[in-house]
Amino acid sequence: MSKHSLTVNIAGLELKNPVMTASGTFGYGEEYADFLDLNRLGAVVVKGLSRQPKEGNPVPRIVETPAGMLNAIGLQNIGVKRFIAEKMPFLRGFDTRVICNFFGDSVGEYVEVAGMLSATDGVHALEMNVSCPNKQAGWCVFGTDPKVLGEVVSSVRKVCTVPLIVKLSPNVTSISQMARVAEDAGADAVSLINTITGMAVDIKTRRPVLANRIGGLSGPAIKPVAVRMVWEVFNAVKIPIIGMGGIFTAEDALEFLIAGARGVAVGTANFVNPSATVDIIDGLHRFLDAENINDINDLIGSLHRS
Amino acid sequence: MSKHSLTVNIAGLELKNPVMTASGTFGYGEEYADFLDLNRLGAVVVKGLSRQPKEGNPVPRIVETPAGMLNAIGLQNIGVKRFIAEKMPFLRGFDTRVICNFFGDSVGEYVEVAGMLSATDGVHALEMNVSCPNKQAGWCVFGTDPKVLGEVVSSVRKVCTVPLIVKLSPNVTSISQMARVAEDAGADAVSLINTITGMAVDIKTRRPVLANRIGGLSGPAIKPVAVRMVWEVFNAVKIPIIGMGGIFTAEDALEFLIAGARGVAVGTANFVNPSATVDIIDGLHRFLDAENINDINDLIGSLHRS
Amino acid sequence: MSRHFAASVVEHHDVNAGFRLLTLSPDTPALPPEPGQFYMLQANTTFDPLLKRPFSFFSAADNTISFLYRIRGKGTRALAALDTGAKLSVIGPLGNAYPLPEGDYIAVAGGIGIASLYSLLGAVPGRALLFWGARNRNELLMPERIEPLVKTVVMTTDDGSVGEQALVSVPVKRFLADHAHLPVYACGSTPMMKAVADVCAEAGARCFVSLETYMACGVGACLGCVVKIRTQEHPQGTFRSVCKDGPVFDASAVIWEGAGE
Amino acid sequence: MSRHFAASVVEHHDVNAGFRLLTLSPDTPALPPEPGQFYMLQANTTFDPLLKRPFSFFSAADNTISFLYRIRGKGTRALAALDTGAKLSVIGPLGNAYPLPEGDYIAVAGGIGIASLYSLLGAVPGRALLFWGARNRNELLMPERIEPLVKTVVMTTDDGSVGEQALVSVPVKRFLADHAHLPVYACGSTPMMKAVADVCAEAGARCFVSLETYMACGVGACLGCVVKIRTQEHPQGTFRSVCKDGPVFDASAVIWEGAGE
Numbered sequence A, B: 001m002s003k004h005s006l007t008v009n010i011a012g013l014e015l016k017n018p019v020m021t022a023s024g025t026f027g028y029g030e031e032y033a034d035f036l037d038l039n040r041l042g043a044v045v046v047k048g049l050s051r052q053p054k055e056g057n058p059v060p061r062i063v064e065t066p067a068g069m070l071n072a073i074g075l076q077n078i079g080v081k082r083f084i085a086e087k088m089p090f091l092r093g094f095d096t097r098v099i100c101n102f103f104g105d106s107v108g109e110y111v112e113v114a115g116m117l118s119a120t121d122g123v124h125a126l127e128m129n130v131s132c133p134n135k136q137a138g139w140c141v142f143g144t145d146p147k148v149l150g151e152v153v154s155s156v157r158k159v160c161t162v163p164l165i166v167k168l169s170p171n172v173t174s175i176s177q178m179a180r181v182a183e184d185a186g187a188d189a190v191s192l193i194n195t196i197t198g199m200a201v202d203i204k205t206r207r208p209v210l211a212n213r214i215g216g217l218s219g220p221a222i223k224p225v226a227v228r229m230v231w232e233v234f235n236a237v238k239i240p241i242i243g244m245g246g247i248f249t250a251e252d253a254l255e256f257l258i259a260g261a262r263g264v265a266v267g268t269a270n271f272v273n274p275s276a277t278v279d280i281i282d283g284l285h286r287f288l289d290a291e292n293i294n295d296i297n298d299l300i301g302s303l304h305r306s
Numbered sequence C, D: 001m002s003r004h005f006a007a008s009v010v011e012h013h014d015v016n017a018g019f020r021l022l023t024l025s026p027d028t029p030a031l032p033p034e035p036g037q038f039y040m041l042q043a044n045t046t047f048d049p050l051l052k053r054p055f056s057f058f059s060a061a062d063n064t065i066s067f068l069y070r071i072r073g074k075g076t077r078a079l080a081a082l083d084t085g086a087k088l089s090v091i092g093p094l095g096n097a098y099p100l101p102e103g104d105y106i107a108v109a110g111g112i113g114i115a116s117l118y119s120l121l122g123a124v125p126g127r128a129l130l131f132w133g134a135r136n137r138n139e140l141l142m143p144e145r146i147e148p149l150v151k152t153v154v155m156t157t158d159d160g161s162v163g164e165q166a167l168v169s170v171p172v173k174r175f176l177a178d179h180a181h182l183p184v185y186a187c188g189s190t191p192m193m194k195a196v197a198d199v200c201a202e203a204g205a206r207c208f209v210s211l212e213t214y215m216a217c218g219v220g221a222c223l224g225c226v227v228k229i230r231t232q233e234h235p236q237g238t239f240r241s242v243c244k245d246g247p248v249f250d251a252s253a254v255i256w257e258g259a260g261e
C-alpha cells in the first residue's frame, strides 16, 4: 500500500490524496470527527459561509428520490465570523487541507467574505459557490450567466490570497463555456457539479414536498451527468478540476479521475456511510496496487479518446 | 371506475386518457402489442423517424446507472417511407392516437419529414425531436440554441397539418425560455424532458462504456429534474405540456399532472414492466375514485403555490 | 468504539399487524444508548432506498439493541424483510436523551411513540403515569411488557376500541389539573405532541417532547432535519438539528411550524 | 397467456461456487419455451438495479422453468439472494430458437454458455458431439446431467484442470477437419464464439451462435442490444436486435465488431 503515491497538486496546493468532502455534506468537519480520522483526508471542504449567519429555508428541507435526494437547506450557516472564531481552531488541529466554501448575494459580499477567509490562518483554499440567487440581478443565479460569473470571479480573484476554486452549476446549456469564463476570470481550479435543480410533488396535498418548492438533486442518480460534465470541462480548460456528484465508492471516484478530475469530493455518500471518504481512499490504494500504477496522476484524464 | 373522465385535449387532439408512450421506448407499437391492449393508451408515440433509414451508433449503446440508464442508440430507424408503408397499416388498426416523433439534420429535412408524416392517414400529431446534432451549425444541437429552435419550429409549423408538439431538451440553462421560443414559433404543445446527457467510464479499460462516449440519461433518476422543468414551463407558456422522465407508476404520473402536464409519457418503465402504461391508467382511475375527483382536468396544474 | 458499525439480526418478529420488533447484535463493540437516543438503520446495500432511516432504540441489553417499528414506506419494508443472520449498517447511538425524572412523571405515548418512551419507562421503572394513545387496539403494542414498568396507565384510541375515544391529550389535560408539578415526557406524531405541549403550557407543567423530522445524516451535518427552537439569543426562534440538538426538546422552546399537518 | 408474468421460486441452490440453479413456477399459465430462447428476470422491486437481466432457460417442465446462472454483478447478486417462495417479475420466452439439427451435430459450450445449449441437448438427445470449454473445473457445471444427453464430450480448460489446456475452438478445429458436414451450435463468450465461427468458416461448416449483448427491453423496442448482421440487402451489415432477431444467428452473417474485447 505504500509503494505508490496518491498525492495531487491542485493549483499549487498539495493534497495527500485527491479525496475531499463536498461542501454542505460534512458540516464544519467536527460533525464527522468521531467517525473517521480527518487527518486521512486530502481536504475538508466546509459548509458554505456567508458574511452574516443565515437561517436557511423552512422545513421540509430534504426528501429522498430514486438513488438520490433533493435538498433545499437554503445555505444555513453560522456566518464567517463565528466560523473563524469557533470552528477554525478545531480544523487547524488536523494535518489536512481546509477549503472554505462561501457565497454572497452580491459581488460585494463575495469579495468581502473571500477577503476575510483568505486572510485566515489555516484556510488553504476557497471554493466559491455561484449557484445561489443574485440579489442584484433579481432571479438570475451567479452561476448561470457567463457575464455575471466572469465579473464575480474576477472581483473575488483580486482579494483572494489562496487558490480560488469556482464551483460550477450544472444547470446550464454549456458547462465548458462556464468553466472557460471562470478560467479567464482568474479561477485557479473549478469544481463540479453542484446539485441539479429538481422538484418532488406530494400528490395527496398537491404541494411541493419541499417548503422551498425546488431543491438540488444529489447522489448516485446524478453521477452520469457529473462524469460527462467533468470530461467536457477537462477538454475545455487547463486549470485543474475537482469532480463530484454521486461518488459513493472508489470505483465512482476512479470514473471521475479517469475522466479528468484531479480531485474528487464526496457528498451525499457521507450521510449513508460516514466513512465513505476513507473507504474510497483505501479503495484507490487497492486499485493502484492491482493495476500496477505508481502515481495516481498517471490515471488522471487518462480516458481513451477512441 | 366509470364515473369519472380521464379524457384530455392536447392542442385540439382528444385523448381517451393522458397516458402515452415515450418515443424510442416502445418501438413502432407492434413490439409491445403482445403485452398490452394498445387500444387502452391515450396515444402511441413511435420511435424517431428521419427521411432516410438510419443505422444508429455502434455498440455498446446502453448501460444501466443508479435508478437510470444511459442510451446512445443514435436514432436508428427505418426511415419515414418504410414506416408509412410497413408500420402505419398496423397502427391504424387501433383506437388510439398515433403521434410520430421525427427529426432531421437540417431544417430542410425536418420540413420534408414533417410534410410527409402529417399528410399520412392515421397520423394524429407530430412530435419534433430537437435534441439531435445540427449538421448545418456544426456541433450545436437544434434544441439548445433559442434562435435555431425558433427557426426550425416555424419552418415545420408551415407544413405541418396536424398538431405539432416540440420535444424539449433538458440540457439548457432555461427550459422555460426554450418553451416560450417554441410557443412563439407556433408549437401547439411541448413535451419534456428528453434525456439528460451523461457518461459512464469503464475503469478497467479506461474507455467510455458507450461506443458513442456520451448518452442520454433516462429513468427514475431524472424524475425530480423532469417534474421541476414541467412546473417551470407550466408557469411560462399557455400551450399544453406532455411530461415525461422516470414515470414508472401512477403516483409518478400524478406528480407530473399536478405540476402542469396535460399528458404523460412512459419511457424506460416499459422495458422493466411492459404493462407500465396500462398499470398507470388503472392507477389514475383508482386515485380519482379515492380522491373523489370527477375529471382529471381538475388535477392538471393544481399544484398549490404556497 | 465507533458509532458506525455493522450488525447482525438476532431476532425479528411481528408484534401486531404492520409492526415488528428487530433485535440486532453489533459485530463490533458498540456504545450503550441512553433513553431517547436513536440509530440510523439501513437494510439494503443498493441505492434505492438511498438514505438510512432513524429509529429510537426500544431496548438494549449487553450485546443487543432492539427496535420496535411500524412498516411505512420502502425503507421500513426493506427492514421488515430481513431474516435472522442478515447484516445491516448502523449509525448510533445518536442525539440527546430524556433528562431522567427524579420522581414520578407523566409519560405520553402516541402510537409508535411508545418505542422511544419504553427505554425511559425501563430506566425509571414504577414511577411513570402513562397516557397511551393510538388509532386502535392494534397500535397499542406489547402492553404485557409496558404495564409492569409503569405506576398507572390510561389508554385512548381514535376508534374507541380500547379506553376513552379521544386524543391522548384530553385525559392528560384533565390529569394535569391536579398534577402540574410532574414533568411530562411525550413522543408521538407531531400534532399529538403539539397538543400535549399546549395542555402542559396551559397547566404550567414542564414538558419534554421527542420530535420526528425527515433525516439524511443523523449527525448534524446536512441541516435537513431542523426545527425552530426559541433560545435566549433568538427569542423568535432559530433552527436546531433534531438529530443532534434533539430529538428531545423542552416543549416550551419549540415553535410548531406546520405542525397541524 | 402473457409473456409477462409473476413467478415464484420453487427451488434455488448452488451448483458450483458462484453458480446457481433457479427454478421458477409461473403464477399464471405461461408459454413453453423453445431451445435457445431466453427470459428477462428481475428479483428486486426497487429501482436499483433498474433493468431486468436476460437469461437463457436451462430447462422447462410442465409448470416450471429453470435457469443456470453465474453471479456476476448486482442483478445476479439480487437474484442469488432469493429464497424459496420469493416472487419475481418475468418476461419471456423471448427471441428465436436454435434451428433443430436433423442428425448428429456439434455443440460448443463456453463456460455458462452451457445454460443455453442444455435445452438443445435435451431436445435432440444423444446426437451431440459436445466440445465444452471453461476457465477451470469449477465452471464445468453439472456434468452428471449433461453427459447422458450427448454422444461424446471433449473438455478443455484454461488452467488444464480438466481436459486439454486450450481454447475450446482448438479441438473443434481439429475435429472439423473430418466433420465439416455437421452443423455447429455455439454459445459462450463473444471471443470464444468468434473463434468457433472462424474455424467453422475455414472448414466450411454451418455454424449457429447464440449471442450475448447488454439488453434493456428484450423485445426489440429499445434497439440497445444490436449486432451487425450481413443480409442480402445489406452486404456490409446492418443492425439487428439480438433480443428479437436473435439471440441465435448464422455465424457467417455476424460481423464481429469489437469482439476481441
Ligand SMILES: Cc1cc2nc3c(=O)[nH]c(=O)nc-3n(C[C@H](O)[C@H](O)[C@H](O)COP(=O)(O)OP(=O)(O)OC[C@H]3O[C@@H](n4cnc5c(N)ncnc54)[C@H](O)[C@@H]3O)c2cc1C
Residues within 6 Å of the ligand: C038, C049, C053, C054, C055, C056, C057, C067, C068, C069, C070, C071, C072, C073, C074, C075, C076, C077, C112, C115, C116, C211, C212, C213, C214, C215, C247
Ligand atoms: C428520531 C426519530 C426516531 C424514530 N423512531 C422510530 C421508531 O422507533 N419506530 C418507528 O417505527 N419509527 C420511528 N421513526 C420514524 C421512522 O424514521 C420513519 O417511519 C421511517 O423513516 C420511514 O421510512 P420509510 O422508508 O419506510 O418511509 P418513506 O417511504 O421514507 O416515507 C413514508 C412516509 O413517511 C414520511 N416520513 C418518512 N420519514 C419521515 C420522518 N423521519 N419524519 C416524518 N415523516 C417521515 C414520508 O414523508 C412518507 O409520507 C423515528 C423518526 C425519528 C426522526
Ligand SMILES: Cc1cc2nc3c(=O)[nH]c(=O)nc-3n(C[C@H](O)[C@H](O)[C@H](O)COP(=O)(O)OP(=O)(O)OC[C@H]3O[C@@H](n4cnc5c(N)ncnc54)[C@H](O)[C@@H]3O)c2cc1C
Residues within 6 Å of the ligand: D038, D049, D053, D054, D055, D056, D057, D067, D068, D069, D070, D071, D072, D073, D074, D075, D076, D077, D112, D115, D116, D211, D212, D213, D214, D215, D247
Ligand atoms: C440472451 C442472453 C442469455 C443469457 N443467458 C445467461 C444464462 O443462461 N446464464 C447466465 O449466467 N448469464 C446469462 N446471460 C448473461 C447475463 O444476462 C448477465 O450475466 C447478467 O445480465 C449480468 O447482470 P448483473 O447485474 O449481475 O451484472 P452487471 O452488474 O450488470 O454487470 C457485470 C458485468 O457484466 C457485464 N454485462 C452485464 N450484462 C451483460 C450482457 N448482457 N452482455 C455483456 N456484458 C454484460 C457488465 O458490463 C459488467 O462488466 C445471458 C445474456 C443474454 C444476452
Ligand SMILES: Cc1cc2nc3c(=O)[nH]c(=O)nc-3n(C[C@H](O)[C@H](O)[C@H](O)COP(=O)(O)O)c2cc1C
Residues within 6 Å of the ligand: A022, A023, A024, A025, A047, A048, A071, A073, A075, A101, A128, A129, A167, A193, A194, A195, A217, A218, A219, A220, A222, A244, A245, A246, A247, A265, A266, A267, A268, A269, C222, C223, C224
Ligand atoms: C444537504 C446538502 C447541502 C449542500 N450544501 C452546499 C453548500 O453549502 N455549498 C455548496 O457549494 N454545495 C453544497 N451542496 C452540494 C454538494 O457539495 C455537492 O456538490 C453535490 O451534493 C453533489 O455531490 P454528491 O452527489 O456527492 O452529494 C450541498 C449538498 C447537499 C446534499
Ligand SMILES: Cc1cc2nc3c(=O)[nH]c(=O)nc-3n(C[C@H](O)[C@H](O)[C@H](O)COP(=O)(O)O)c2cc1C
Residues within 6 Å of the ligand: B022, B023, B024, B025, B047, B048, B071, B073, B075, B101, B128, B129, B167, B193, B194, B195, B217, B218, B219, B220, B222, B244, B245, B246, B247, B265, B266, B267, B268, B269, D222, D223, D224
Ligand atoms: C432507448 C431510448 C431511446 C429513445 N429514443 C428517442 C427518440 O428516438 N426520440 C425522442 O424524442 N426521444 C427518445 N428517447 C427519450 C424518451 O422518449 C424520453 O424522453 C426519455 O427517455 C425520458 O423518459 P423516461 O425516463 O420515462 O425514459 C429515448 C429514450 C430511450 C431510453
Ligand code: FES
Residues within 6 Å of the ligand: C214, C215, C216, C217, C218, C219, C220, C221, C222, C223, C224, C225, C226, C241, C242, C243, C244
Ligand atoms: S439529519 Fe442531517 S442534520 Fe439532522
Ligand code: FES
Residues within 6 Å of the ligand: D214, D215, D216, D217, D218, D219, D220, D221, D222, D223, D224, D225, D226, D241, D242, D243, D244
Ligand atoms: S434489448 Fe431492447 S431491442 Fe433488444
